[in-house]
Amino acid sequence: MATEPADVLIIGAGASGGVVARRLSEAGFRVVCLEQGDWHDKSEYRGPELDWELTMRKQWSTSPNVRGLPQDYPIDETDAEISPLMYSAVGGSMLIFAGAWPRMLPSDFRVRSLDGIADDWPIDYHELRPYYERTDREFGVSGMGGDPAYPVGGEDPPLPPLPIGAGGLKVARAHARLGWHWWPEPNSILSVPYDGRRPCVQRGTCQQGCNEGAKASTDLTHWPKAIAAGARLVTGARVRRLETDATGLVTGATWLDREGQEHFEPAKVVVLAANAIGTPRLLLLSASPAHRDGLANSSGLVGRRLMMHPFANVGGLFDENLESWQGQFGCSIESFEFYETDERRGFVRGAKWGLAPTFGPINAALPSRAGTQVWGADHHLHVRSHLGRGANWGIFGEDLPDEGNQVTLSGTLTDGSGIPAPEVHYKVSENSRRLLDFHIEKASESLLEAGARTVEVDRLMRYSGWHLLGTARMGDDPKTSVLDRWNRAHDVPNLYVVDGSCFVTSAGVNPTSSIVALALRAADHMVETRFDQQVPV
Amino acid sequence: MSLEPRVLDPPEQATLAALAEHLIPAAHGMPSAGVVIDERRLRFVLGARPDLLEALRAGMRPDLPADPAARLIVLERDEPETLSKLLLVIVGAYYTDRLVRDQLGYPGQQAITIQSWKYPQYLEEGLIDQVLARGPIWRDPTTGRTAIEDRPRTLTTDTHEIGRPR
Structure with missing residues (x-):
């Protein structure tokens, strides 16, 4: 095994890990990454196959607890109202994410100042914008510039927008009549050939892996380039804990291979990119006599303030066949009409809406998200009225941080290597419930104006914890934050966290574009300060 | 002729056919699931989802009511997880049948x-x-x-x- 310490050891080969690995390896750093999952080939994804809607509920479920694959770790979610979702692989959860790519808005960085609640970020929108533009180019983002939901200026998305489909057009016309905002959704899905990858074919199976490689994931967009630049990626490597020396610096990671053999990977700097469940789990697992409450946890905030974006689905059913089983999934259009705070509504902050396709006949036939099921002769009418005739507004409400929503270590549940599993404690706040109720009402109005004959609502989807945020927040004060403004641990100067754990507040948008922009910013800082970086002797 | 053992024995197959017919009967130009779901369709579903076999067998137990409606009520009350998986077997087998999809006008997820x-x-x-x-x-x-x-x-x-x- 390795004897020479890596310049940088990255834990996790997903979205943020891939971005940091590519930036640092291309800058000449000796990079090693430990990833518990494996590579996937595009041919493994089931989208074009007859069994797509069967396997999406088990092998290609977004929940590790449902999949139960050897590389997954189980999550005790008995005390959680929303189930955390993720995927362990090179490319990480990007393999199963939708690809929607909105940015945070300026107000998202100033929630305390503007709304008197939660906290402000130590950075602002304009500081992050250049990184959004760079990561848009790295991943290949399709979209349309000029959206008045954002400040003017800067680069447009590098690729033209994806089609908005028949449903998107109906809703766009409705919003024109209502005088409401809408815009073609930016997606990290190619509308044209780009960087050696093929464009989207509108199959609508993005969340079970993209067979075309049109949807961005770092196994396609970053890891090949990082490896070409010298990075070493070890798959099937499950990290048990981070080790530290007497000075408090991290010295590397102890990990287990697929056969259960233990190894130690030494490093000068460690970067955690294991998502907002896996990262606090690992920091808590790294407790020692010198760090009794876990590593980098003098603030007591490691694992706390978990945010997961309570999600509602508002589905409009139309008389005509929109062939809504096709299209990027991903979203076709978005609306920020009710995104900013209006205190007259009885809650603070807001939500972005994204219009998504529907699924195939198995999904139409089974009990719906809204709980509707019809059997007997009318079953056929029910399926015909749902299949291809839907347009779904997905509503991501801003989730305010609450220290009671947290990740701890289970005393009883372990993964396949005997390592304690994470235990998630999460309750949906009163603000979130009021926010969702208001937005459900408005989204229903949107769809009815678009011509829907009826609207079906899932008020709070349990399996909607795609967005894992906030469990090692950044900030300027070490007493009230885990990381500094450059994603470096206040307590451990050679430890960085670059995944969604660093979020101060959650915003009300899909977070991956912000996660990778923040990760690239952190990597730039590592490059710029490389000669000042404290490392173990 | 296949030498593989059948997924269900004849009484279980008859129970499944009655249940499928009750849930998805022939109507509105569509065929009955009791007719569509044969050994080949079952094998297809279980090939994709072998984890469903246990629930399928559990749902066919002779100690449950013979009447399909009564059987579904008991399963919903006492074994909702079994019922949920059983519905997926039936719906999955029916809607992956080529003729059913053709009659629905659903060509599958196409590359456009x-x-x-x-x-x-x-x-x-x-x-x-x-x-x-x-x-x-x-x-x-x-x-x-x-x-x-x-x-x-x-x-x-x-x-x-x-x-x-x-």
Whole structure:
């Protein structure tokens, strides 16, 4: 095994890990990454196959607890109202994410100042914008510039927008009549050939892996380039804990291979990119006599303030066949009409809406998200009225941080290597419930104006914890934050966290574009300060 | 002739056919699931989802009521997980049948070439212009109010360039 310490050891080969690995390896750093999952080939994804809607509920479920694959770790979610979702692989959860790519808005960085609640970020929108533009180019983002939901200026998305489909057009016309905002959704899905990858074919199976490689994931967009630049990626490597020396610096990671053999990977700097469940789990697992409450946890905030974006689905059913089983999934259009705070509504902050396709006949036939099921002769009418005739507004409400929503270590549940599993404690706040109720009402109005004959609502989807945020927040004060403004641990100067754990507040948008922009910013800082970086002797 | 053992024995197969017929009978031009779901369709579902076999067998137990409606009520009350998986077997077997899909007009998830060089309908109709005409809607953190911009918004994407990577 390795004897020479890596310049940088990255834990996790997903979205943020891939971005940091590519930036640092291309800058000449000796990079090693430990990833518990494996590579996937595009041919493994089931989208074009007859069994797509069967396997999406088990092998290609977004929940590790449902999949139960050897590389997954189980999550005790008995005390959680929303189930955390993720995927362990090179490319990480990007393999199963939708690809929607909105940015945070300026107000998202100033929630305390503007709304008197939660906290402000130590950075602002304009500081992050250049990184959004760079990561848009790295991943290949399709979209349309000029959206008045954002400040003017800067680069447009590098690729033209994806089609908005028949449903998107109906809703766009409705919003024109209502005088409401809408815009073609930016997606990290190619509308044209780009960087050696093929464009989207509108199959609508993005969340079970993209067979075309049109949807961005770092196994396609970053890891090949990082490896070409010298990075070493070890798959099937499950990290048990981070080790530290007497000075408090991290010295590397102890990990287990697929056969259960233990190894130690030494490093000068460690970067955690294991998502907002896996990262606090690992920091808590790294407790020692010198760090009794876990590593980098003098603030007591490691694992706390978990945010997961309570999600509602508002589905409009139309008389005509929109062939809504096709299209990027991903979203076709978005609306920020009710995104900013209006205190007259009885809650603070807001939500972005994204219009998504529907699924195939198995999904139409089974009990719906809204709980509707019809059997007997009318079953056929029910399926015909749902299949291809839907347009779904997905509503991501801003989730305010609450220290009671947290990740701890289970005393009883372990993964396949005997390592304690994470235990998630999460309750949906009163603000979130009021926010969702208001937005459900408005989204229903949107769809009815678009011509829907009826609207079906899932008020709070349990399996909607795609967005894992906030469990090692950044900030300027070490007493009230885990990381500094450059994603470096206040307590451990050679430890960085670059995944969604660093979020101060959650915003009300899909977070991956912000996660990778923040990760690239952190990597730039590592490059710029490389000669000042404290490392173990 | 296949030498593989059948997924279900004849009494279990008869129970499944009655249940499938009860849930999805022939009507409105569609065939009965009791007829469509044969050994081949079951094997297809269980090939994709071997974890469903246990629930399928459990749902066919002779100690449950023979009447399909009564059987479903008991399963829903006492074994909702079994019922949920059993419904997936039946629905999965029925809707992966080629004839059923043809009759529904569902061709499967197809690969469709994006015509990204085409001028989008929403631009033709001026729907984006209407959004732009309303001006900015983002909240300016320096004032706490909706942003004010000193000149009208125009579409920054050069639509003549649609279809070409920049």
